[in-house]
Amino acid sequence: MYEQYYPIALVFGFAGALVTFIVLLSTFVGPTKVNRGKYKTFECGSDPVHDVRQRFSVKFYVVAIIFILFDIETVFLYPWAVLYKEFSMAGLAAMMFVEMLLFLLVLGVGLVYVWKRGALEWD
Amino acid sequence: MLIKSTDLIALLPFFVALVAATVVILVDVFHRTDKPRAYVAHIATAGMVLTLASVWYMHGNVEAGPAFGKLIYHDGFSTFLNALFVLAAILTIMVSPRYLREHGAERGEYYALIILATTGMMLMAAAGDLLMVFLGLEIMSIAIYVLVGFFRADGKSAEAATKYFFLGAFASAIFLYGMALIYGTTGGTSLEGIAAAVRASASSGDNVLVHMTDDVNATSTLDPLFYIGCLMLLVGMAFKVALVPFHMWTPDAYTGAPSSTVGFMATAVKAAAFAALIRLLFIGLGVEATRIDSQGWVKMLFYLSIITIIVGNLMAIVQTNVKRMLAYSSIAHAGYATIGLVAAGYTGAGAGISGYAGASSVLFYLLTYTFATLGAFGVLSYLGNRHREVTTYDDLSGLGYKYPAIGFILVVFMLSSAGIPPTAGFVGKFHVFRTAIVAGEISGDNSFIWLVAIAFMASVAGAYYYLRVVVHLYMKESNGEVPVLRSKLTGFALAISAFFTLLIGVYPTPFIEIASDAMKDFQGVEVAYGPQGETRAAGLNVLPEEDAAKVEANTIRIDPIVAPMPDQAPESHDGHGH
Numbered sequence: 001m002y003e004q005y006y007p008i009a010l011v012f013g014f015a016g017a018l019v020t021f022i023v024l025l026s027t028f029v030g031p032t033k034v035n036r037g038k039y040k041t042f043e044c045g046s047d048p049v050h051d052v053r054q055r056f057s058v059k060f061y062v063v064a065i066i067f068i069l070f071d072i073e074t075v076f077l078y079p080w081a082v083l084y085k086e087f088s089m090a091g092l093a094a095m096m097f098v099e100m101l102l103f104l105l106v107l108g109v110g111l112v113y114v115w116k117r118g119a120l121e122w123d
Numbered sequence: 124m125l126i127k128s129t130d131l132i133a134l135l136p137f138f139v140a141l142v143a144a145t146v147v148i149l150v151d152v153f154h155r156t157d158k159p160r161a162y163v164a165h166i167a168t169a170g171m172v173l174t175l176a177s178v179w180y181m182h183g184n185v186e187a188g189p190a191f192g193k194l195i196y197h198d199g200f201s202t203f204l205n206a207l208f209v210l211a212a213i214l215t216i217m218v219s220p221r222y223l224r225e226h227g228a229e230r231g232e233y234y235a236l237i238i239l240a241t242t243g244m245m246l247m248a249a250a251g252d253l254l255m256v257f258l259g260l261e262i263m264s265i266a267i268y269v270l271v272g273f274f275r276a277d278g279k280s281a282e283a284a285t286k287y288f289f290l291g292a293f294a295s296a297i298f299l300y301g302m303a304l305i306y307g308t309t310g311g312t313s314l315e316g317i318a319a320a321v322r323a324s325a326s327s328g329d330n331v332l333v334h335m336t337d338d339v340n341a342t343s344t345l346d347p348l349f350y351i352g353c354l355m356l357l358v359g360m361a362f363k364v365a366l367v368p369f370h371m372w373t374p375d376a377y378t379g380a381p382s383s384t385v386g387f388m389a390t391a392v393k394a395a396a397f398a399a400l401i402r403l404l405f406i407g408l409g410v411e412a413t414r415i416d417s418q419g420w421v422k423m424l425f426y427l428s429i430i431t432i433i434v435g436n437l438m439a440i441v442q443t444n445v446k447r448m449l450a451y452s453s454i455a456h457a458g459y460a461t462i463g464l465v466a467a468g469y470t471g472a473g474a475g476i477s478g479y480a481g482a483s484s485v486l487f488y489l490l491t492y493t494f495a496t497l498g499a500f501g502v503l504s505y506l507g508n509r510h511r512e513v514t515t516y517d518d519l520s521g522l523g524y525k526y527p528a529i530g531f532i533l534v535v536f537m538l539s540s541a542g543i544p545p546t547a548g549f550v551g552k553f554h555v556f557r558t559a560i561v562a563g564e565i566s567g568d569n570s571f572i573w574l575v576a577i578a579f580m581a582s583v584a585g586a587y588y589y590l591r592v593v594v595h596l597y598m599k600e601s602n603g604e605v606p607v608l609r610s611k612l613t614g615f616a617l618a619i620s621a622f623f624t625l626l627i628g629v630y631p632t633p634f635i636e637i638a639s640d641a642m643k644d645f646q647g648v649e650v651a652y653g654p655q656g657e658t659r660a661a662g663l664n665v666l667p668e669e670d671a672a673k674v675e676a677n678t679i680r681i682d683p684i685v686a687p688m689p690d691q692a693p694e695s696h697d698g699h700g701h
Contacts (some may be wrong), residue, residue, distance in 0.1 A: 095131075109145050116152040 062119050073107050132181070133190035133197045133249075136205055137242055139177045143170025144238040151231020160229060164220040164612075167234035171213045171241070178205045187644045193313055195249040196402075196646060203486055203641035204248035204398045207493060211391040212241040214497050214616045219383040221610030222504040226381070228274050237387065240266035244395035251406070251646075253302045253312040253356075256399050260298070260363070263395060264291050267388060271380040283379025290362070290372045298359025304352030305407075314407035315646075321349075321410045353408055357420060360403070363396035364457045367431040374438075377450035378514075385446065386500030389453040390493040397460060397489060401482050404468060406646065421468035424461055425570070429577055431458030436581040439588050444514050448588055449499055452540055455585060456496070460488045462578060463555045466562035466571070479642040484558040487638035491551030491627055495539035498620035502533045505613050508606045516591060521601025523593075528614075529607065530596050532621045539624045541589035542582050547627035552582065554635065 080100055087096045114120060147167045154160050187198040195201075216234055223229040243262030250256040268291060272284025306312050309320035362369040377385045404420060413419055435455030442448040467481025506522070506529070507513035523530030539548035556575045563571025627634050 106141075106145070109149060113148055113152050 059122060066114055066119060069110060070107070073104070076103065130190040132185050133195060135181055135185075136174055136177045136245060139174045140170070140209075140238055140242045140245065143167065143174065144235045144242070146170065147231055147238065148235040151235070154231065160231065161220050161224075163231040164216055164234055167216050167238060168213055170238060171209050171216065174241075175206060175209045175213070178202055178209065189251055189646070193251045193315060194255050195246070196251045197249065198644045198646065199641040200398070200401070200486075200645050201245070201249040203637065204394060205245045207394055207490060208241050208244045208248070208391050211387060211394070211493055211497055212237050214501070214620060215383060215387040215391075217616035218386065218497075218501040218504055218613050221608045221613055222381070222383050225509050225608055226274055227276075227509070228381070233270065233273060236266040236270050240270070240387070241391070244391055244398075247395045248398035248402075250399060250402060251314050253305065253314070253317075253403075253407070256403065257295075257299060257302060259395070260359075260399065261295065263392065264295065264363075267384075267392060270384045271376055271388070273381050273384060277379075279379035280381065281379075283376045287372050287376040287380075294359050294362035294369070297355050297362075301352045301355025301357075301359060304348050304355065308346045308349040308352065314402060317407040318410050321408075321413055349413075353413060353420060354423075356403060357400075357423065360396050360400045361427065364393050364400070364461075365454050366427045366457055366461065367434045367454065368427075370431070370435075370454045373454055374447045374450040377453070378444060378446045382446070382500050382504035385449075386497040386504075389449070389500065390489075390497050393453070393457060393460075394489045394493065397464075397485060400464065401467075401485065404464065405482065419468075421465055424468065425465045425574065428458045428461035428465060429574060431455065431461065432578050432581045436585045440584065442588070443516060445516060445519065445592065446500075446503060446514055449496070449503075452585065452588070453496060455581065456488075456492050456540070459552060459555055459578060459582070460485050460492070462559050462574060463488060465574070466555075466559040469562045469566050469568070469571075479645060480639065481558045481562060482645070483635075483639040483642040484554045486641055487635055488551040488555050490634060490638065491539065491547035491624070494620045494623045494627070495536045495546070495548055498532065498617055498624065499536040499540065501613065501617050501620065502529060502536065505529060505608050505610070505617065506605060508608065511604070511606060513605060516595045517599075517602060518605060519592060519595045520599035521596075522605060523596035525601065525605070526607060529617070532617050533596065534593050535621045535624050537589040537592045539628065541586045543586070545625065545628040547624045547631070550628055550631040550635075 077100070080096070084093070084096060087093060143166075147163060147170065150166055151160065151163050154163070181197060182199075182202045185197060187196075189196050215237055219233060219237075220229065223233060240263045243259045243264070243266065246259030246262060247256055248259075250259055268284055268288045271287050272281050274280035302312065305317060309317045311317055311320060358369065362372075365373045377389065380388065408420060432455055435451050435453075435458055439448050439451035439455065442451060463481050463485035465481075467479070467485070469481075503513060507518070513519065523534070535546060539546035542548045542552040544550075556578065559571050559575050563569065563575075
């Protein structure tokens with residue numbers, strides 16, 4: 001009765017095996033030159049443990065806001081894509097398509113706006 | 124709910140406004156910095172004029188009725204208010220360019236935000252569903268928060284925006300919580316669905332919305348949570364309207380914000396909140412059980428309007444800053460308009476007697492108030508420049524002789540705000556007070572006489588601070604040079620406002636008729652004064668049998684989220700179904 005879950009188990013198994021393999025490979029094969037930078041938080045910019053009053057650049061917020069904007073685009077695109085078939089069976093395909101195009105157009109205008117205003121430039 | 128393509132026509136004004144906002148923002152962002160950018164304002168104005176034209180087109184050519192499964196309505200009510208919002212936006216845009224340039228904040232976003240806020244307001248006035256009300260509210264509010272803080276370099280503007288944003292976000296959260304409670308107890312977010320659920324529970328006596336209670340004498344059969352939800356919705360809207368316990372942000376936000384924005388905030392935002400309130404109260408909560416009951420909203424608004432009028436007027440008297448005075452005066456005006464709501468609620472929205480007259484008196488009051496207040500703030504933005512701001516009464520001294528035209532226009536606005544004939548304000552107040560007295564007569568409730576008496580005395584007290592402006596303009600020595608911005612466009616907008624203020628004052632009949640026509644096809648819930656469920660007036664929108672049955676089937680259970688829909692078709696995405 002659990003047959004339909006086999007592919008998921010397979011994916012989990014494969015993913016686990018692959019990660020283990022890559023990590024082991026880099027541990028054994030890769031060069032190990034330790035320095036201070038290597039022990040810091042990976043990639044994310046700010047220390048996880050520090051004084052509360054530490055300041056960091058407002059630019060991060062701009063990036064975060066723009067990210068949320070386009071993240072929401074994806075959130076809306078998924079259910080639309082999933083339901084599209086049902087809509088087209090109800091004879092609403094054209095309308096739903098145009099509606100999504102309009103939505104993307106509005107977002108596109110937003111992108112043009114932030115681009116031209118220079119919000120995407122770090123300096 | 125399946126969307127019909129005929130529904131799309133109901134979105135025409137929204138589309139035009141959105142396209143206008145998009146065009147404005149694109150034009151501005153591609154603009155070369157070394158050229159004058161006054162034309163951005165002209166494009167924005169043209170866009171709003173087109174929106175007005177589309178509202179007019181819809182009025183003549185599209186049949187009134189709900190669209191998108193009653194998510195929005197297109198009717199006389201929405202048409203009237205859409206026109207009002209767009210007019211306010213046009214006047215605001217015309218007043219702004221010279222003022223913004225003077226203060227070094229001439230950016231196209233300003234106009235795009237005004238248009239987007241207007242779109243949100245139009246959605247609020249058209250909403251037939253709590254979710255749509257909230258959506259409109261947020262579209263409007265977020266744009267207004269930014270507009271309040273538009274002078275980024277000015278600390279006062281930033282302070283005003285911060286205060287307004289935090290309190291506003293809090294009010295939105297309360298409103299949203301109220302929505303959740305009402306959805307939990309009635310099983311729907313559609314205003315008509317809520318009304319049907321309440322009516323069903325009141326008439327069946329099954330206590331369908333009730334937690335079990337031992338009190339056999341309980342006047343209401345409704346779940347207390349439902350009342351808490353109603354209360355929260357009212358609080359959320361009272362914040363936007365600035366009724367008194369929820370008015371604290373008003374003086375600070377109005378004082379710090381750019382004058383041209385404040386005019387828009389004080390008029391269009393309030394009108395939008397009143398529009399949503401009227402829809403909410405007379406469709407969703409229009410059933411007698413939620414209205415006249417001891418816990419009903421009419422009593423609450425009754426007391427709110429009394430405190431609002433008294434506090435607004437008394438606080439305005441002691442102000443020395445004209446902008447602050449106008450802020451408190453706008454609070455008082457919200458109180459006067461609320462009297463109309465109370466009167467309408469008492470006589471019954473659908474009773475056909477004077478319920479709609481009450482609501483239309485609110486609409487008419489908003490119209491008169493819009494011209495006068497928008498104009499008054501317009502004059503404040505016109506006077507002074509970046510070096511010499513005109514904020515206090517003393518700054519106004521002697522200006523009536525130096526700038527006769529602008530002095531005269533300001534006097535007209537002040538007289539209208541005070542309610543002195545022959546200006547629009549007088550007719551507006553008269554109309555609202557008269558409606559309240561008629562409501563008192565019909566219901567035999569003497570408290571209406573007291574309400575009007577208090578409002579009348581308060582407005583006499585209010586004449587003091589309005590006339591103080593006139594006294595300073597003409598009877599005080601001028602102190603120092605006060606420059607003006609000298610903009611033909613601004614002057615033209617102010618002249619239009621003054622013209623309409625006088626015109627409505629002298630010849631109000633057509634405008635009163637427009638306001639009462641606006642309520643003619645309002646799709647309120649029928650109010651049963653006779654046997655429950657009886658339809659009082661023909662032509663009112665009553666839920667079809669199967670819809671009412673659906674709502675009833677849903678609301679029998681305390682927990683509607685798990686309530687199965689016996690007859691629900693698989694493709695139905697109806698809000699009641701979950």
